[in-house]
Amino acid sequence: MAKFEYAPAPESRAVVTLRPSYGLFIGGEFVEATDGSTFKTINPASEEVLAEVTEAGEADIDNAVRAARKAFDGPWGRLSGAERGKYLFRIARILQERAREFAVLETLDNGKPIKESRDVDIPLAAAHFFYHAGWADKLEHAGLSGGSGQPPRPLGVVGQVIPWNFPLLMLSWKIAPALAAGNTVVLKPSKSTPLTALLFAEVCQQADLPAGVVNILTGTSRTGAHLIRHPGVDKIAFTGSTEVGKDIARAIAGTRKRATLELGGKAANIVFDDAAIDEAVEGIVNGIFFNQGHVCCAGSRLLVQENVADDVIMRLKRRLLTLRVGDPLDKNTDVGAINSAAQLSRIRELTDIGEAEGATRWTAPCVLPERGFWFAPTVFTEVSQSHRIAQEEVFGPVLSVLTFRTPQEAVAKANNTPYGLSAGIWTEKGSRILWMADQLRAGVVWANTFNRFDPTSPFGGYKESGYGREGGRHGLEGYVTTGATR
Amino acid sequence: MSPAPARGKATQTNAAAPNAAGAQRIEVRKTYKLYIGGAFPRSESGRTYEVRDSHDRFLANAAMGSRKDARDAVVAARGAFGKWSGATAYNRGQVLYRVAELMEGRRAQFATEVAAAEGLTPPRADKVVSQAIDRWVWYAGWADKIAQVLGGVNPVAGPYFNISAPEPTGVVAALAPQRSSLLGLVSVLAPIVVSGNTAVVLTSEHRPLPAVTLSEVLATSDVPAGVINLITGRTGEVAPWLAAHQDVNAIDLAGAADADGLVWAELERASADNLKRVLRPAGDDIDAVEPDWSRTPDLTRIKAFLETKTVWHPKGR
Numbered sequence: 084m085a086k087f088e089y090a091p092a093p094e095s096r097a098v099v100t101l102r103p104s105y106g107l108f109i110g111g112e113f114v115e116a117t118d119g120s121t122f123k124t125i126n127p128a129s130e131e132v133l134a135e136v137t138e139a140g141e142a143d144i145d146n147a148v149r150a151a152r153k154a155f156d157g158p159w160g161r162l163s164g165a166e167r168g169k170y171l172f173r174i175a176r177i178l179q180e181r182a183r184e185f186a187v188l189e190t191l192d193n194g195k196p197i198k199e200s201r202d203v204d205i206p207l208a209a210a211h212f213f214y215h216a217g218w219a220d221k222l223e224h225a226g227l228s229g230g231s232g233q234p235p236r237p238l239g240v241v242g243q244v245i246p247w248n249f250p251l252l253m254l255s256w257k258i259a260p261a262l263a264a265g266n267t268v269v270l271k272p273s274k275s276t277p278l279t280a281l282l283f284a285e286v287c288q289q290a291d292l293p294a295g296v297v298n299i300l301t302g303t304s305r306t307g308a309h310l311i312r313h314p315g316v317d318k319i320a321f322t323g324s325t326e327v328g329k330d331i332a333r334a335i336a337g338t339r340k341r342a343t344l345e346l347g348g349k350a351a352n353i354v355f356d357d358a359a360i361d362e363a364v365e366g367i368v369n370g371i372f373f374n375q376g377h378v379c380c381a382g383s384r385l386l387v388q389e390n391v392a393d394d395v396i397m398r399l400k401r402r403l404l405t406l407r408v409g410d411p412l413d414k415n416t417d418v419g420a421i422n423s424a425a426q427l428s429r430i431r432e433l434t435d436i437g438e439a440e441g442a443t444r445w446t447a448p449c450v451l452p453e454r455g456f457w458f459a460p461t462v463f464t465e466v467s468q469s470h471r472i473a474q475e476e477v478f479g480p481v482l483s484v485l486t487f488r489t490p491q492e493a494v495a496k497a498n499n500t501p502y503g504l505s506a507g508i509w510t511e512k513g514s515r516i517l518w519m520a521d522q523l524r525a526g527v528v529w530a531n532t533f534n535r536f537d538p539t540s541p542f543g544g545y546k547e548s549g550y551g552r553e554g555g556r557h558g559l560e561g562y563v564t565t566g567a568t569r
Numbered sequence: 570m571s572p573a574p575a576r577g578k579a580t581q582t583n584a585a586a587p588n589a590a591g592a593q594r595i596e597v598r599k600t601y602k603l604y605i606g607g608a609f610p611r612s613e614s615g616r617t618y619e620v621r622d623s624h625d626r627f628l629a630n631a632a633m634g635s636r637k638d639a640r641d642a643v644v645a646a647r648g649a650f651g652k653w654s655g656a657t658a659y660n661r662g663q664v665l666y667r668v669a670e671l672m673e674g675r676r677a678q679f680a681t682e683v684a685a686a687e688g689l690t691p692p693r694a695d696k697v698v699s700q701a702i703d704r705w706v707w708y709a710g711w712a713d714k715i716a717q718v719l720g721g722v723n724p725v726a727g728p729y730f731n732i733s734a735p736e737p738t739g740v741v742a743a744l745a746p747q748r749s750s751l752l753g754l755v756s757v758l759a760p761i762v763v764s765g766n767t768a769v770v771l772t773s774e775h776r777p778l779p780a781v782t783l784s785e786v787l788a789t790s791d792v793p794a795g796v797i798n799l800i801t802g803r804t805g806e807v808a809p810w811l812a813a814h815q816d817v818n819a820i821d822l823a824g825a826a827d828a829d830g831l832v833w834a835e836l837e838r839a840s841a842d843n844l845k846r847v848l849r850p851a852g853d854d855i856d857a858v859e860p861d862w863s864r865t866p867d868l869t870r871i872k873a874f875l876e877t878k879t880v881w882h883p884k885g886r
Binding site: 210226228230325328329330332333336337338339344346501516520521525526527528529530531532535537539540541542543545546547549550552555556557 | 818
């Protein structure tokens with residue numbers, strides 16, 4: 084079946100005004116780096132340079148942590164929860180008001196389809212601020228004291244390091260609960276997607292947020308490594324690779340610094356023979372091709388019951404032929420650009436290994452743009468559990484298909500990973516859903532759906548997918564102390 | 570280890586007492602062994618070490634657990650995890666309560682051992698035993714309430730049912746407190762297993778005997794084999810193997826306070842290799858202090874070894 088031919092429907096870039104260069108946001112002001120280092124951020128769909136961005140060094144980190152401490156000890160710390168909450172409500176509203184601008188900027192800097200940044204990333208980011216705003220004056224009702232009788236208190240200065248796959252959304256997951264609980268933050272966005280965090284700094288200015296409550300330090304992984312080791316940081320919140328997460332856990336060992344780590348995943352998306360197959364196929368597509376597969380909880384391992392495997396794979400391939408890969412700003416685009424040259428080469432390397440190890444590769448036929456970083460949706464069949472594409476996080480639009488016969492076998496295969504972030508179950512049998520959900524060692528289980536997110540819903544992993552939760556009442560826990568043993 | 574000459578009189582319940590006929594009866598002493606997978610092995614290393622009381626008098630030769638013993642214990646704990654975590658909360662609550670019941674019947678023995686180990690007066694030791702028994706009762710009651718208190722339905726903005734509930738994290742290694750040989754041990758152990766975790770515990774190094782007697786209680790209670798494993802020996806020698814073990818999900822460092830030859834920062838660092846959940850010892854900065862275990866606990870120690878699982882399902886007609 085051929086794909087419908089649509090006329091181009093590009094979203095206008097005019098809503099975004101890019102500055103040629105951006106400083107660091109410290110103490111409420113944009114400042115240059117002490118040593119003047121800069122780097123460039125590009126549009127991964129065209130390799131066009133978007134802006135020059137500042138690389139924060141140790142002295143800048145020092146300044147930012149000091150500004151955050153001053154705000155914590157000063158105006159922010161003195162503010163009542165109710166007044167603190169009003170700032171978060173303001174931020175939520177400004178994000179809604181400037182949603183289109185944020186969506187276009189996110190798509191330019193990240194390469195994700197505009198329909199995703201417009202309909203998922205930005206609305207959810209605003210929702211996170213709105214949800215947490217309401218907690219600011221209700222923390223003593225959140226059940227966080229554990230019976231100690233002590234009201235929850237903020238931890239102090241929080242160092243936050245976020246990835247490039249959902250730049251503004253990850254910022255909101257980090258900053259909203261931290262501020263609601265009364266902390267101040269120093270946040271480092273990813274090197275390849277700094278622009279929406281810098282635009283967020285302007286939102287903080289528009290909201291008249293007291294200076295130093297939010298500090299944004301752009302930079303490289305070096306900047307992040309220094310930030311998490313800074314002695315003035317009381318807590319670290321990190322989303323990123325398991326490898327870096329382990330480095331952080333080592334770096335804070337023997338200190339009283341706390342951490343929440345939201346790391347990698349290799350989720351199984353399990354399809355039983357009694358599933359609504361067409362719905363399951365939509366869920367498989369959403370699970371692995373949403374956001375180019377740059378999703379830590381992506382359903383990257385399809386486990387399909389053997390007796391329906393051929394049918395599911397046939398329908399899946401047919402569906403993939405209709406996916407539109409290309410210009411992320413086009414409102415009809417389903418799959419955008421790979422975020423960076425480095426990520427593209429990682430995907431290529433692992434898919435080459437997949438073929439070399441004996442799996443069968445199928446790639447949706449599509450014409451990819453000449454400039455920019457692109458990878459067509461790809462499905463591997465004949466995958467065995469020991470294959471690297473079944474074990475390692477590809478973080479791209481690449482699905483590995485395995486089969487099973489019994490529910491027990493599905494559970495054993497699904498859990499056969501050091502990760503434990505998410506899982507999917509597709510069956511029409513209610514008791515099987517609940518039994519499977521109990522058996523799967525994963526922090527989020529989607530049954531007859533996939534990749535759903537909400538500010539009220541705790542998100543985070545088991546095992547080497549990290550620890551701590553983000554979102555919901557549980558997410559607040561990482562940002563308060565109740566004076567108990569820990 | 571070669572037995573050292575006994576300094577002072579052995580005090581393992583007054584060694585010899587005249588019987589009714591006036592002839593002396595020699596007391597039958599107990600062999601103190603490890604508790605792994607529901608069995609009482611000696612250390613595979615063949616090693617023992619002398620345990621002395623607070624007046625430095627010989628009490629017993631305890632098994633000196635080794636790396637291999639710790640690894641065997643982890644295998645036992647992993648094997649027991651599925652069934653224990655899958656048991657109903659009501660069942661786990663009853664099993665923990667049963668431990669309290671059986672301890673009550675052995676309180677004289679526990680009191681004697683605690684008094685000898687910790688140098689307490691008999692009334693004081695008796696009180697500590699009461700507190701330890703009551704701690705099991707307190708935690709037993711939590712088994713079927715944790716999910717209600719810590720979980721709940723999340724009001725997501727869409728047509729979905731969305732629920733979060735706590736689950737046990739898996740195999741938990743614990744360094745039992747060094748000073749409080751029974752109450753401290755129970756205060757660390759009960760919150761680990763109540764939610765469905767299984768435990769590998771390194772007992773107090775110098776005061777291990779109450780822990781061994783507790784293992785005898787556990788073996789005759791309804792706690793399934795492998796759910797709780799107790800290893801006596803050198804904390805500083807065995808703890809690093811547990812901290813680095815890839816099939817241990819979490820570690821409780823309570824017993825790092827006053828442990829010989831042990832730096833808790835190094836254990837936490839080793840734990841990062843598979844991202845173990847680490848419950849740090851109480852104290853500030855690098856200090857580790859043993860807390861006052863007589864205080865009524867809160868949920869902190871239970872929560873340290875839980876994961877939150879969130880399940881979504883669409884709603885529709």
